[in-house]
Amino acid sequence: MTGALPIITADQRLAEPRGIKGCIFGKSGIGKTSLLWSLNATTTLFMDLEAGDLAIEGWQGDAIRPRTWMECRDFAVFIGGANPSLRDDQAYSPAHHAAVCQKFGDPTAVDRYETLFVDSITVAGRLCFQWCKGQPEAFSEKTGKPDVRGAYGLHGREMIAWLTHLQHTRRKNIWFVGILDEKLDDFNRKVFSPQIDGAKTGLELPGIVDQVITMAEIASADGQPARAFVCQTLNPFGFPAKDRSGRLDMIEVPHLGQLMAKIHGPVRPAAARLTYAPAVEGLPAAAAANPSHVN
Template identity: 45%
Template sequence: MALRIVTADERLSEATNKTTIALFGPSGVGKTTLLRTLPHETTLCVDLEAGMKSVQDWPGDSIPVRCFEDAIDLACLIGGVNPAADPNGFFSAAHHQHLVAAHPELVRLIAGKTTIFLDSITDLTRQAMAWAKTRPEAFSEKTGRPDTRGAYGLMAREVIGLLKHLQHAPGKTVIMVGILERVADEFGRVTWQPQMEGGKAGRELPGIVDQVITMALFSTDPDGALRHDPEHGTTRRLVCTAANRFGLPAKDRSGRLAETEPPDLAALLRKINATRR
């Protein structure tokens, strides 16, 4: 039996050493540049969108990923073995052992990293969709023609499985970056939603991670109050709490963050993981 008791000390130690964050923001707001606020020696950037131009002089390590199969393999190396996985499926002991034997240099690299910066989950879902369209589940059993619903269902299941596997990565803080898009309905009401292929992965992601944070642009009113100003704002802030004035996606399981925080991920993590007295 794999069940075991976790003591309070063990739980506290784990809580202070790992956090999962979904970080969203509109294109061009500077999400990738937040890499500069993390310690480069212990941070690994998983580059899914060839978007390192803005941080090309960042001294940390990065791994470019161009297909979903490679993303699955890398997630397996980061997260280890999933004891609930199909013995012949992704994240199984056999899958992990094969990758460890084939890529010892990656095993050594990942072992020295405590923060994984995944840029971005938007592109991860696009790669997953391209992969899903080639799988048997994406074709009708009766006609042999492409089945879009089957492809979307497979894509959502595998992306959610990958993100949950990263959530359980031992001793790793995982920051998943994604694009936030403005959506207006037929009545002109505006909402902000994560840009991801399909809807299922985007709906379930907030329940997977510890923190949901939106990076946005703001202006300052004459009385000093912040005003969300995505078109002309010049002040970047991280929106961190669910009941925020701006209607932006956010969630704080730690209960330690203000409505907005400065755009500094290292400082944010210190605040989230500060030991209670």
């Protein structure tokens, strides 16, 4: 007997619990770690990679402190489950998951946590690169000497696999925190980019997560500096940002709990989520109003 095509109906898809996957970037000292104060301590697990929890002294939530890249991978498969498409000799495979469960115990122990707060992806990248420099790919087959290009190539693959596995943990909110670098390009313009070893992770990360938020210092209405979340790609500051939910304004209050509540709020109609310029210089008005028809 032939089985039915496993189609997920619209009702089933809309009823599925889905967590938010996002990253928050900002300069050092802007208050990224302190965002934990805005989250429910009983349902939040703090992945403390920086050992920088002085800012949240007194916060009542639980934490884990991986010290190696192997521990970071083990926890990702423990919380996210196995990827059945992988071979037993690969990370995040059923064999890897089984070995980690034997080490850590019943994975349902983390079911009570709704949010994983990873501080920071910058340090995770450093741990990953340190591990990669000791792998066979990081050495030349001909000379046996270190091959930096091989190490960076492996680093990019490892980081993307780790982030993608956590991104597929549908039921949990996962937030990655990182440092935002500010540089000047050849035309003396400010350019912002995540501080992560290697270029591959920083380039591909925005396509993996749902939300990219920049926590920045922006002048308030009275001209005084204030912290804020910049949440939309089209912003006048040039900050990296992205809102897949379509529910966030360009500037939001820097309160992560309120931000998640807004993302989980009522769905906005498509007409309100996508805005088109009525006319763009060099582009016919009809095409600007319906850019999908532009060749």
